[in-house]
Amino acid sequence: MRFRDRGVEIKTAEQAGDMRRAGLVVGQTLELVAQHVRPGMSTGELDALAESHIRDCGAVPSFKGYHGFPGSLCISVNDQVVHGIPGPLVLDDGDLVSVDCGAIVDGWHGDAAVSVIVGDPAATTPEVHELLQVTEEALWHGIAAMRSGGKVTDISAAVETHVRSVDLRLGIIEDYVGHGIGSQMHQPPNVPNTGKPGRGPRLVPGLAVAIEPMITLGSPETTVLADDWTVVSTDGSWAAHFEHTVILTEDGPWVLTALDGGRERLACLGVRAAAR
Ligand code: MG
Numbered sequence: 103m104r105f106r107d108r109g110v111e112i113k114t115a116e117q118a119g120d121m122r123r124a125g126l127v128v129g130q131t132l133e134l135v136a137q138h139v140r141p142g143m144s145t146g147e148l149d150a151l152a153e154s155h156i157r158d159c160g161a162v163p164s165f166k167g168y169h170g171f172p173g174s175l176c177i178s179v180n181d182q183v184v185h186g187i188p189g190p191l192v193l194d195d196g197d198l199v200s201v202d203c204g205a206i207v208d209g210w211h212g213d214a215a216v217s218v219i220v221g222d223p224a225a226t227t228p229e230v231h232e233l234l235q236v237t238e239e240a241l242w243h244g245i246a247a248m249r250s251g252g253k254v255t256d257i258s259a260a261v262e263t264h265v266r267s268v269d270l271r272l273g274i275i276e277d278y279v280g281h282g283i284g285s286q287m288h289q290p291p292n293v294p295n296t297g298k299p300g301r302g303p304r305l306v307p308g309l310a311v312a313i314e315p316m317i318t319l320g321s322p323e324t325t326v327l328a329d330d331w332t333v334v335s336t337d338g339s340w341a342a343h344f345e346h347t348v349i350l351t352e353d354g355p356w357v358l359t360a361l362d363g364g365r366e367r368l369a370c371l372g373v374r375a376a377a378r
Pocket residue numbers: 202203204213214215314345
C-alpha cells in the first residue's frame with residue numbers, strides 16, 4: 103500500500119464543527135434506514151427514504167451522481183461487499199444488508215456505513231451475527247487507535263489485530279480501503295484495514311478519516327459485477343461493512359457520524375472521545 107502524504111487536509115476547529123453537521127445527517131439517516139428496513143422492502147425504497155431525509159436536513163447526498171452512481175445510498179446485500187446499487191431487489195428475512203451513506207453540508211462531507219440483519223435475527227446463522235459484531239468492533243478498535251503522534255497504519259493494525267483475535271478464517275478486504283475526508287469525500291491518506299503499525303502519514307489534530315473495515319466469512323478476494331459498481335466476494339461468502347468519519351482533535355478522536363460522538367463505544371475501550 104502506497105500512501106499519498108501530500109494533500110492531507112488539516113481542518114481547523116471550526117471546520118471540524120462544520121464536518122460534524124454533515125456527520126450527524128449521515129448518522130441520523132443510517133439510523134432511520136436501520137429502523138425501517140424489513141422483509142418485503144426493496145433497496146430502492148430504502149434509498150428513497152434516505153434521500154428525502156438527507157434533503158430535508160438541507161444536505162446533499164454525496165453518492166448521487168458520483169462518477170455516475172445512481173443512488174443516494176450504496177446498499178450491498180449478502181455476498182455484496184460494497185457499492186451495491188439500490189433498486190428493485192426485495193429484501194428477505196435474514197438477509198445481511200450493508201448500507202453506506204454520504205452527505206454534504208456547506209461543502210463538508212460525512213461518510214458512514216452499517217450492516218444489519220433484515221427481519222427476524224433467528225433467520226440467519228450465528229456466524230453471520232458474529233461477522234457483524236466483529237466488523238463493528240474492529241471499526242471501534244481502529245478509531246481508538248487514533249492518537250496524536252501516531253501513524254495512519256496504527257489504525258490498520260488495530261483493525262486487523264482485532265479481527266484476527268476473534269477468527270483467523272475471516273477475510274479482511276484489501277482491495278478497498280478507508281480514506282481521508284473533508285472538503286472532498288475521498289482524499290489522502292488511504293486507511294487500509296491490514297498492516298503493521300507505525301507507517302503512513304502522522305496522526306495529527308485536524309486530520310479526518312473515514313475508517314471502514316469490510317470483512318467476509320471467507321476469502322478477501324473481490325469481483326466487480328457487470329454493472330461496474332457492485333463489489334462481491336469472489337467466493338460468494340457474505341460480507342459486513344461498518345464505517346465512521348472521525349476527526350482527531352487535541353482532546354482525542356471525535357466520531358463525527360456517531361450520534362454521541364463516539365463517547366459510549368470509545369469509553370468501553372478506555373478512550374475518551376472528544377465529543378462536544
Ligand atoms: Mg462510505
